[in-house]
Amino acid sequence: MIAVLGLLAGIVLGLIFKPDVPLGFEPYLPIAVVAALDAVFGALRAFLDGIFDDKVFVVSFFSNVVIAASIVFLGDKLGVGAQLSTGVIVVLGIRIFTNVAMIRRHIFHA
Amino acid sequence: MPAREPLPEHVTTPLLTVLTQNSLDEDYQHAADERERQGGGPPSSRGVAAVVVALFGILIVTAAVQTSRNAATDEAGRAELVGQINTRRAEVADRERSISSMRAENTRLSGTLDELAVDERAARNRTDELGAGTGFRPVEGEGVRLRVDDSPDGNKDGRVRDEDLAVLVDGLWAAGAEAVSVNGQRLTNVSPIRNVGEAIHIKSVPLRAPYTVLAVGNRNTMQARFGDSVSGIAWASLVNSFGFEFSMTNADSLQLPGSQTPTLRSAERAPEGPDKEVGQ
Numbered sequence: 001m002i003a004v005l006g007l008l009a010g011i012v013l014g015l016i017f018k019p020d021v022p023l024g025f026e027p028y029l030p031i032a033v034v035a036a037l038d039a040v041f042g043a044l045r046a047f048l049d050g051i052f053d054d055k056v057f058v059v060s061f062f063s064n065v066v067i068a069a070s071i072v073f074l075g076d077k078l079g080v081g082a083q084l085s086t087g088v089i090v091v092l093g094i095r096i097f098t099n100v101a102m103i104r105r106h107i108f109h110a
Numbered sequence: 111m112p113a114r115e116p117l118p119e120h121v122t123t124p125l126l127t128v129l130t131q132n133s134l135d136e137d138y139q140h141a142a143d144e145r146e147r148q149g150g151g152p153p154s155s156r157g158v159a160a161v162v163v164a165l166f167g168i169l170i171v172t173a174a175v176q177t178s179r180n181a182a183t184d185e186a187g188r189a190e191l192v193g194q195i196n197t198r199r200a201e202v203a204d205r206e207r208s209i210s211s212m213r214a215e216n217t218r219l220s221g222t223l224d225e226l227a228v229d230e231r232a233a234r235n236r237t238d239e240l241g242a243g244t245g246f247r248p249v250e251g252e253g254v255r256l257r258v259d260d261s262p263d264g265n266k267d268g269r270v271r272d273e274d275l276a277v278l279v280d281g282l283w284a285a286g287a288e289a290v291s292v293n294g295q296r297l298t299n300v301s302p303i304r305n306v307g308e309a310i311h312i313k314s315v316p317l318r319a320p321y322t323v324l325a326v327g328n329r330n331t332m333q334a335r336f337g338d339s340v341s342g343i344a345w346a347s348l349v350n351s352f353g354f355e356f357s358m359t360n361a362d363s364l365q366l367p368g369s370q371t372p373t374l375r376s377a378e379r380a381p382e383g384p385d386k387e388v389g390q
Contacts, residue, residue: 006160010167018175019168026176033173036166042135043159049134051142054159060135061162065169091129098133 027076028069031085035068036061038092041099048106068092241368242289245298248368249289251326254333255361256282259320261353268352270319272305277348278323279303281341285332287325289366293317296369313369320355329360 021029039061046052068088075084120128241247258278261268279297282290290297295312297303302313309316325332336342336358349356 002157002160003163006163007167010164010169011171012167013164014168014171014175019172021172021176029169029173029176033169036169040163040166042133042138045134046138049138051138052159053138053141053145056135056137056141057159058162060137061166094126094129095133098130102134 027081028072031068031072031088032065034089034092034096035064038095038099039064041096041103045099045102045106048103245289245296245301245369246371248366249326250363250365251288252329253287253289253324253326253361253364254282254329254336255359255364256323256325257320257355257357258323259355262355263353265353268354270310270321270354272303272310274345274348274352274354275310275321275323276303277341278345281336281339281345282323282325282327282332284339284341285325285327285336287327287332289326291324291366293322294367296367298369301369324361324364324366326364326366333358333360 039057042060043052043057046057071088072081072085075081123131238247242249256278258270258275260270275292279290279292292303292312295301295315295317297312302311304311306316309318310321311317337346348354
């Protein structure tokens, strides 16, 4: 419950302040969002499994975001930024789908 | 070859399967197991998690706002580019039209040029003919050579005068001469023979005796026709009266110079040649 309130508060804050992303970070923002999405769905699944842990969530959230962004950054430097982003998104996407499937099983028992 | 141990499971499992199986961070399970071993107890407070989720919300909104903002810019840029493309395409079409019209014009002009070249060649031929006939172009051919000198007795009446030479030249024209020169001065339709003081001038160039008159024409008939012509008879009587020295011989090849092309100052070419004389 408190997490949902936090999410709403974050969305409202973002809508109010509309923070400007520095131009250098702009290409990594979408990847960071997808990585964060993966962490959040993982946390939700862990919560439903009854094994949620704050510390693990915080660490996985930030490490996911930082690693995804740095992989893409490295790819940009090597000239394969687009391909590496595709790879990162495929992996994260598969994880998200699986986690969402598990969440669905918990909620609908199906 | 010794029997090899079977490879560990995480090596043989296909990548996609690994991804699917490990979709949940193993750390959650790990932490839960750890907690259980230490005697359970509820997980710590959810405050930090809420803050991180709020951060996640901000992140999502920021990304969305950024994307929509960029979309507007991109759309504007795209529309601008499309506009430029259309403008350029119209320009290219214009240029192509002008190329084809220029090409047609070019064909037409080169046709005109050909016609003009033909005309020019005809005009040059005509100029050559006219120049030969009127005395402005050098000519060569058979003819007669005449030599005239003052009377050897030194009498003043025995000098050859302009009108005498004019009679001689008239006789040559009448005898069918096609080109006449006197002491190297070609006679044209506008070259007068006249006395200035005692010297004879042709086209304002003074001549002195003896006078060599060259006439291009049919040498078989010219001498006879000259003798028969009115001016020829008059000339013969002049020779007899004043005692000029005179000789006339046929020549195989005479070369007559051309006269300078006259500058017409008053005469202009009429656009359509008048059929009759018109005076104002």
